[in-house]
Amino acid sequence: MIKLKSAIINVTALLVCMGFASCEQDAVNVDIPIIEPKLVLQSFISPQDTQIKVYVSLSRPVYNSNINNNGWITDADVKISDGLTTKQLSFDGLSGTKYTLHTSQMPIVAGKTYTLMVNTKDGRSAKATCTVPYPTDTASLSYKWDTTANRNDNDGNIARTVRLNMSWNDIAGGINYYRAGASVRVIETTGAPNETLQNMYGPSYSDLQTDKNKDGQKMTINDLSAEVNEQIGGTVVGFSFRPVGIRIHLLSCDENYYKYHISAVNNGSDPFSEPTLVFSNVQGGLGCFGAYNGYIKIISF
Numbered sequence: 001m002i003k004l005k006s007a008i009i010n011v012t013a014l015l016v017c018m019g020f021a022s023c024e025q026d027a028v029n030v031d032i033p034i035i036e037p038k039l040v041l042q043s044f045i046s047p048q049d050t051q052i053k054v055y056v057s058l059s060r061p062v063y064n065s066n067i068n069n070n071g072w073i074t075d076a077d078v079k080i081s082d083g084l085t086t087k088q089l090s091f092d093g094l095s096g097t098k099y100t101l102h103t104s105q106m107p108i109v110a111g112k113t114y115t116l117m118v119n120t121k122d123g124r125s126a127k128a129t130c131t132v133p134y135p136t137d138t139a140s141l142s143y144k145w146d147t148t149a150n151r152n153d154n155d156g157n158i159a160r161t162v163r164l165n166m167s168w169n170d171i172a173g174g175i176n177y178y179r180a181g182a183s184v185r186v187i188e189t190t191g192a193p194n195e196t197l198q199n200m201y202g203p204s205y206s207d208l209q210t211d212k213n214k215d216g217q218k219m220t221i222n223d224l225s226a227e228v229n230e231q232i233g234g235t236v237v238g239f240s241f242r243p244v245g246i247r248i249h250l251l252s253c254d255e256n257y258y259k260y261h262i263s264a265v266n267n268g269s270d271p272f273s274e275p276t277l278v279f280s281n282v283q284g285g286l287g288c289f290g291a292y293n294g295y296i297k298i299i300s301f
Contacts, residue, residue: 039073039126039285041118044257047108047132048294054078054089054099056118059286072097077119082112108291110134116289126285133252135293136178140169145246145299157229162243164200164224168250172216177258179251179292180219181207184226189240197247200224208253208262248297256281257290 037058045052056073078089078099087106089099108114113131143166150159162184170176183197202224209219230241259279280286 039118039120039124039282039287041116041126041128041282041285041287041289043116043289045108045114045130045132045289045291046294047110049108050103052080052089052101052103052106052108054080054116054118055097056099073120075121079117080106081115081117082106082109083115108132110293114289114291118285124284126282126287128256128282128287128289130254130256130281130289130291132291133177133254133293134171136176136250136252136295137169137171138250138295138297140167141248141250141295141297142167143248143297143299147243147301159227159229160243161225161227162200162246164246164248165220165222166224166248167218167220170211170214170216170219175215175255176211177253177255178209178211178219179207179253179257179261180209180221180249182224182246182248184228184243185245185247185298186228187242187244189242195244198226198228200226200246206262206265207249208258208265210258243301245301246299248299250295250297252293254291256288257292260288260290 037060040057040059041054043052043054056076056078057071058073074091074093074096076091076099078091079086080089080101081087085106087101089101092098092100110132111134113129115127115129117125117127119125143164145162145164147160147162149161151157152159164182166180166182168180181202182200184200186196186198188194188196202221207221209221211217211219228241228243230243256279260281263277263279279288281288281290
């Protein structure tokens with residue numbers, strides 16, 4: 001009886017090994033699907049912008065090595081409509097990347113729905129729509145900031161940490177989407193007083209929020225921080241820096257803008273996570289046409 005069980009175990013082990021071996025064989029005579037490239041559109045419109053900008057390109061299918069796609073499409077027919085008026089965008093040859101239209105020709109208005117239409121000379125076409133959101137309750141925006149500094153006695157270098165908490169009231173009714181965050185305003189004190197921005201980050205590293213399950217409540221972003229290396233009476237790698245304030249941004253976004261940026265962030269945040277598709281609202285192609293209504297608050301120290 002024992003010998004019989006042993007024989008059964010040996011046969012089972014052999015079958016398992018044969019199964020693993022078969023999994024390692026090279027695949028032959030596999031037909032790789034032919035996937036044609038698609039139009040890729042990207043545009044985000046806002047009442048605060050002076051230009052409408054649209055980027056048009058072709059996707060690059062992984063399994064189609066015959067496609068020679070070298071970049072932007074420069075000769076497409078690109079139009080935008082607000083339902084009553086349709087305007088043509090012109091390719092910006094100086095930038096070599098985008099189509100533009102001044103907003104004096106097509107004002108971007110909160111509550112309006114816009115349609116973007118793109119046609120190429122080789123017969124491809126794509127379109128997308130978005131509705132511009134209303135602004136946030138900026139009157140309710142409140143914030144608290146502080147700074148701490150550590151000096152290196154050897155070289156005089158100061159590492160200054162700037163921290164910020166901010167909040168605002170959600171507008172009740174429906175689902176609202178927000179992009180809210182801040183940057184430290186840094187002045188180069190040697191030579192021309194050039195101002196640059198250094199991003200502040202929180203624990204989640206994301207500045208996107210939604211009021212889902214928090215309708216009409218207070219929205220918050222806490223523990224934003226950034227470290228600025230400065231030196232008093234000297235230079236750091238040839239320059240001397242000094243933080244002079246904070247720039248807060250508070251955007252009301254449409255669903256397209258929010259879902260596109262959330263999916264783009266999630267796609268590269270964790271190398272061990274499952275890959276996710278980047279959100280697209282383009283019919284006949286890929287990409288995103290979205291809208292936002294922005295507000296900027298400048299704080300000086």
